[in-house]
Amino acid sequence: MKEFLLVYRLDLKTIPKASPEEMQASVQKWMNWITGIAAQGKLGDRGNRLLSTGKVLKGDGIISDGPYTEIKESILGYSIVKADSLEEATELANGCPVLFIGGNVEIREINAF
Numbered sequence: 001m002k003e004f005l006l007v008y009r010l011d012l013k014t015i016p017k018a019s020p021e022e023m024q025a026s027v028q029k030w031m032n033w034i035t036g037i038a039a040q041g042k043l044g045d046r047g048n049r050l051l052s053t054g055k056v057l058k059g060d061g062i063i064s065d066g067p068y069t070e071i072k073e074s075i076l077g078y079s080i081v082k083a084d085s086l087e088e089a090t091e092l093a094n095g096c097p098v099l100f101i102g103g104n105v106e107i108r109e110i111n112a113f
Contacts (some may be wrong), residue, residue: 001082003044008096009073010103012052029097037081037092044080050097071083076103080110 018026037043052074056066060113076098083089093105 001044001084002089003112004081004086004092005061005108005110006047006079006081006082006089006093006096007104007106007108008076008078008098009106010098010101011078012074014102021057026097033095033097034079036095037079040092042092044082046079047079049077050075070088073104 034043034046038046054066056064058064081089081092083092086107089107089109093107096105098105
């Protein structure tokens with residue numbers, strides 16, 4: 001079985017402020033979705049949420065604040081799933097809660113050399 005990285009992206013400027021109850025409901029949707037993948041024995045690593053702040057280091061040693069603000073979508077987080085093909089990994093990504101609030105999931109095979 002191969003491993004695939006799921007990268008969750010969303011334009012944070014389009015999301016209205018959520019109440020604590022709405023945030024709890026959102027967390028529960030994520031947990032239910034991830035638990036469903038784990039129940040199939042296909043969860044490699046549930047991953048983590050990423051903060052929106054960071055740094056960008058370039059090859060010439062220049063360091064800037066990042067991620068780039070020109071990029072519309074922010075990377076929210078990631079998970080690793082196990083699947084036999086890109087198509088199967090894409091099917092596992094189907095139903096991800098970020099898809100229902102205007103975000104997307106990038107699915108990439110991990111090439112362990």
